[in-house]
Amino acid sequence: MRWESTSSQAGARVIGSIRPDSRHGRHVQDAPPPRSRLWSLQQEIGDPLEATLREETGADPADALPGLITGQIAWIRHTVFVSVGCEMVSRCKPDEVSREVLVLLDDIEELLGDRVVNYAVRGEQ
Secondary structure (H helix, E strand, O other), X not given: OEEEEEEOOOOOEEEXXXXXXXXXXXXXXXXXXXXXXXXXXXXXXHHHHHHHHHHHHOOOOOXXXXXXXXXXXXXXXXXXXXXXXXXXXXXXXXXXXXXXXXXXXXXXXXXOOHHHHOXXXXXXX
């Protein structure tokens, strides 16, 4: 997927997906090297995220919760990433895919308990 930054009618910057070349999307989806690299990038996000959650919450080094929450976030990110990729390859209509992903995120939120959803929420700043 490629991203395009455009100006809205009100002058604010908007970032959104644009129609990819379906051959490119299929190549990334079907070829082991790009798929492997994307997986590797996703894995590299986990350790810094856990460290940030641990720091922000003041969690003890022995506390497993920051790692568990990181796992939930990784699951959400992976689920959304795969869904967007598959939908963009099959349909190439970003507006439809965006709406479907919002529904998917609502479904995911319903599956998560309050402890996960409200973990490390910052107060008003």
